[in-house]
Amino acid sequence: MAKDHIIDNGDGTVTVKLATPIKIDGASTSAVLMREPTVGDQMVAAAQAKNDEAKAEVNLFGNLCNLSPEDMRSLTMRNYGRLQDGFRFFTD
Numbered sequence: 246m247a248k249d250h251i252i253d254n255g256d257g258t259v260t261v262k263l264a265t266p267i268k269i270d271g272a273s274t275s276a277v278l279m280r281e282p283t284v285g286d287q288m289v290a291a292a293q294a295k296n297d298e299a300k301a302e303v304n305l306f307g308n309l310c311n312l313s314p315e316d317m318r319s320l321t322m323r324n325y326g327r328l329q330d331g332f333r334f335f336t337d
Contacts, residue, residue: 248330257281261310261331264323269316277310279331306332 250262258280266275286308294301306328307317320328 248334250327251331251334253334254278259331259334261327263327265321267316267320267324269312277312277328279306279310279328281335282309282332302329 250264252260252262254260258278260276261279262276263274266273267277268274269277282305286305290301290305290308293304303317304314306312306325307314309332310328
């Protein structure tokens with residue numbers, strides 16, 4: 246199913262349009278760029294999370310979107326769901 250908040254940039258990245266803007270480094274943004282994950286990204290996120298699947302996913306998405314842990318924790322669940330959609334674009 247196509248998601249209108251996921252834009253394929255054709256270069257191994259997608260733009261994820263957020264439901265509500267977030268502040269990154271003091272600037273408001275309504276979209277984030279997510280790069281395609283690698284197996285190595287998955288392994289690093291899992292190792293950092295020490296058997297906590299939710300934390301591993303948050304770490305992975307933060308890395309793929311170049312978002313800090315604080316940025317990730319401040320996301321609304323609706324915006325986080327959109328990042329999950331972006332990730333599924335690469336894995337479905």
